[in-house]
Amino acid sequence: MTTPIPAIEGKTTVNVNRERAFELFTAHFGAWWPPQYHIGAVEVADVVLEPREGGRWFELGVDGSECDWGRVLAWEPPERVLFTWQIGGDWQFDPDPAHASEIEVRFHVDGPEQTTVEVEQRHFERLVGGEGVHGAIEHGGGGWVALLAAYSAMVAGETGQTHG
Template structure:
């Protein structure tokens, strides 16, 4: 049996002018305040994006009609330095309930001073996804994680 070829990870990095504790808190507990509402896969328009703050927690959207659509699960929860979640959205923009088909998003928060934090994202194991290359191509075409990090940085700047 041959394994799927490795698809290069997507990465992003940004500096924000808040402490590492505040950056982690804003990224996770205030996830809904900065995540773009147009980035959803549910049938209904998205009312909110939710990231549960514990290992095994869900990462999902709630639609305006009350419906819920999972995106993945929290694998690592190490405040204020690291968060890893599964990405269980395949290349057809549908939730895949099979954990073996999930890619991973590793988010690291590194202090750069009392009010400075570097946030780095690595979205890896895209080859595990059904149509993983199509997913990577779509994310790159839409600005990939850098665009999301810019929205996060704007939210962090608004908190100053």
Template sequence: MTEPLVVEFEVDAPRGHAFDTWTARCGLWWPKSHTVSGDPAAITFQPRPGGRIFERAADGTEHDWGEVLDWEPPGRLRYLWHLFFDRSEATEVEITFTEQGGRTLVRIEQTGWDRLGEAGPPRRDKTRQAWTAIGEQFRRACQ
């Protein structure tokens, strides 16, 4: 069994602000290099279970990244995630936002690597590097 990928970091913002920055202002901090179009006009989390996560390119083309499973502002969000992959290769990402004295602990837990077979462990390791770098950009966007 491939262990879940867990990444944690603190941001200097209340958890409601952190949740909104993650979901409603993703385009401010998500790296363009980690998008399908390379320069999306918008990145959208539809705010409900079953909602789409997608990017809209400047020409209006939409590229699905995932699907919202749980929408519990301001403390928790869980979704299927398949950016750059077929939906059949989706993993699950759960993000919790825990208030800690005016700051927020952001915890990302990504599971489902086993369904990818031999590709799971190396993809998990590569994803850890990506979440760590993306977390830095998110931290700056929350300030």
């Protein structure tokens, strides 16, 4: 039996309605995902999360190349999206879905123009080299707390608000 590796979580609140928060998170991944976090051979031009169950999550290189990261398991706008992280400890895509952690993102209404976004990345033990991946995400760049800070800043820029 594999020993479970703890989930990594993050949460942020943005000043847009739930539908817009979901759209900005999913359809504009490349606008807030730090470009240095990529596994392709060339610089990343965009990060794409295809808007459907079974869709791909991948990076698009500046040369037009594509590098898979995972698959969409659940697409439930504007409440929830669930997708896989199929990048092992060698920092390469693993096409075996049995070797995938999951990232669940939930969008909660806090008011007419306020949404809390909660992320949980779990099942690192499924990844080949999962402990190393967990450590790199959690300690290497601030994990989902840092990623959601970038998302929040992008949302604030989209709405003309200050982020602080």
